[in-house]
Amino acid sequence: MQHLYQPLPTGELLSPIHDAARHTRPTSGQTPLTINLVVASVASDDVSWTEELHNSIANLQIFRYVSDDPVAEYHPSIAKGREALMYFTYLYDHYESLADVNIFVHAEEHPWHLDGAMQQSMRFALSQLDLEQVMQLHYFNLYTSLKGGRPEGYNTTKTTDETDVAEEPFIAEAMRANFGEDITVPEMLIGPCCSQFAVSKEAIRSRPRSQYRHSMQWLTETDWPDQLTGRIWEHLWPWLFLHDQAVDRKTEWRTLCRMYRVCFSDSDDLQQYQAVWDERVKLLEKIGFGRELLRPWNVRKARMRLNDLLQLGRQLLLGALERGQDPEQRIVAGLDLTAP
Known part of the structure; x- marks a missing residue:
């Protein structure tokens, strides 16, 4: 599979x-x-x-x-x-x-x-x-x-x-x-x-x-x-x-906050970051030396977009790390890891 x-x-x-x-x-x-x-x-x-x-x-x-x-x-x-x-x-x-x-x-x-x-x-x-x-x-x-x-x-x-x-x-x-x-x-x-x-x-x-x-x-x-x-x-x-626990399903943004000190504001905030990450991944998969030789302009545009995504992703993640410094935010976010 x-x-x-x-x-x-x-x-x-x-x-x-x-x-x-x-x-x-x-x-x-x-x-x-x-x-x-x-x-x-x-x-x-x-x-x-x-x-x-x-x-x-x-x-x-x-x-x-x-x-x-x-x-x-x-x-x-x-x-x-x-x-x-x-x-x-x-x-x-x-x-x-x-x-x-x-x-x-x-x-x-x-x-x-x-x-x-x-x-x-x-x-x-x-x-x-x-x-x-x-x-x-x-x-x-x-x-x-x-x-x-x-x-x-x-x-x-x-x-x-x-x-x-x-x-x-x-x-x-x-x-x-x-x-x-x-x-x-x-x-x-x-x-x-x-x-x-x-x-x-x-x-x-x-x-x-x-x-x-x-x-x-x-x-x-x-x-x-x-x-x-x-x-x-x-x-x-x-x-x-955990002795016979069949379901281990947690809300991602809450779990990231409680367990990793990476606190996005909510699910939408995490989804925005994930969309940036996913777009970066797709662009990286399209960029290669062979493609740069065949379609240099397309690759240059992709690299410019990658740089924009890098900066946006850093901004979002650094904000989440900063919020993760607040114990109260982590307690509130992680109190119920199955809540939306």
Whole structure:
């Protein structure tokens, strides 16, 4: 199944906004929480960007899991199960030595499955993430939007003849295999994709260590393909950590404000920013060296428009960052994350 969004070019997408965000990040004065960052990777991935997070996140430890390197310091027992097996390996092996907040991410610095308001930058997003709020929620998907998957959710009762969504007919069987034959499988699972999240130590330990061992074994022993098992687990993390929560649907602008300190005035304000972001992305996809040779005037016009969009986007985002400095605004916006 193809995602609705495609990977974006990274070289020109990031506005020079990281420094402004770093200077606006508030400090609580409390003892910093301990943070473990678990990075799911293959040997060829460049994860050097994670080291820069030490500049903005105190008490950070990085655990890079490498699926295809059996001599790496951290690796799964077998190169299988995509990021899910690496995550479960960490959860099982470090069950007794977890950090206060444990963050699970892919190796890409600029994944497509991250909000435009985060500049689609993991470094920016994690530097802005309010770790105290993660402790309150206990589980938080780093992607606030439902656009990357199916906003209407996944129906666990569908058969292969009733849906063209590859994983949908297999979710119920997978849930019973991982959580027990006697569980009540929800009809619908709704939430953001794509297996990048932060979770508290308490939420992890609300399940026995044997649960993580069991899911590791299922991933290594199943004859289902990796793409299928990986996609299924994208939908099951809230169920795992929040005990049978089938719906993880939050209002984007409220969530960005409470969790990332990026406070747009309302949904319309965020939509204006997102429209600017989307137009920039489309223009960048149209611009290339070959097109510049063939249609130089069109490309020059596109570049002028890009510059205008860059300035407008910066203005909107800096305003949201400034509003994010006001605790009262963040409290009001984030009081009910499901409100319009």
